[in-house]
Amino acid sequence: VVAVYRFTDEDEVVERANATPYGLNASVWTRDGRRGHAVAARLRTGTVNINEGYAPAYGSVQSPMGGMKDSGLGRRHGSEGILKYTEAQTVSQQRVMPMGPAFGMDDEKYAALMNRSLRLMKVFRLR
Template sequence: MLRQHRALCISAERLLLHEEVADAFLDRFVARVRALRLGPGLDYAVDVGSLTSARRLDVCVEHVRDAVAHGARVLAGGRARPDLGPLFFEPTVLEGVVREAACYAHETFGPVVSVYRVRDDAEAVERANEGDYGLNASIWTRDTARGRRIASRIVAGTVNVNEAYAATWASVGAPMGGMRASGLGRRHGAEGVHDFTEAQTITTQRLWGFGVPPGMTSEQWARALTAGVRVMKRVGVR
């Protein structure tokens, strides 16, 4: 039997759905979530495994409880499953999560996703850029050019247009990292290498310094320096 451990640290916690397709999407999405196989197996017989710690389970339980207390509806899941093991929690879909709920702006880092309906791209971008985190986002659209335009407005270290697993699986030249409170620096690519280096600057003085040359007044020297800087800027000298 093939046995492997699968883990994913970049999972969607918020889904922003255009109001024209939200109902149709949720009908299919919620059905798929309810059909996910939850269990302790290490092979492909299960879809979702155990959480990693009691703290993560507590956060999942509390975030769902708090969201419901603030008026959210549980469309799927929402319960711990001690019958399967001490750290199991059902894949959960929430709708109607308000800003006052803990899971609105704080990371659950568990199988809990909240869905929000938006009117247009502008509102979607505004909602996506709320909060302190900016690790990963994805844009799903048939118009990939439009998707890239929207992606450029998202404040996140990585933005995928549609399914990007195959495109990014071996893209070791592409830097990976977050923005805002989502991590520091980058890994992979030239940026990742630079994180492990220290830049050194060595300068050598040639000719004369900034002192006034013989035969010139301070005012003349100041005008000459200003003119020289303007010329260098114009020609792009560094």
């Protein structure tokens, strides 16, 4: 489906285009490439092609594809596309200094030692 409307200025075009609940793909047609990019950046769609309907964005396999708002589900292509198959996880191991009192030291002595150590680091501007 293609909707074509007359307009008076770019603000009106952007407002009308963004007023829909859909935002899969858009195209901006102009003789001025710089102007086309400026309008495209304001559109709330997953892809925007300048002086072309769909092919440049779809053919850019390193670029993320997908919609905004009620169009499309997530992203495909590019690094954003692969992220839907991953889940972030942090795995860490304390190796330099334990985060608790050393064997035989109670919590109060450990807290006092840490406070003194942090004060000295601040005095000597150590980070």
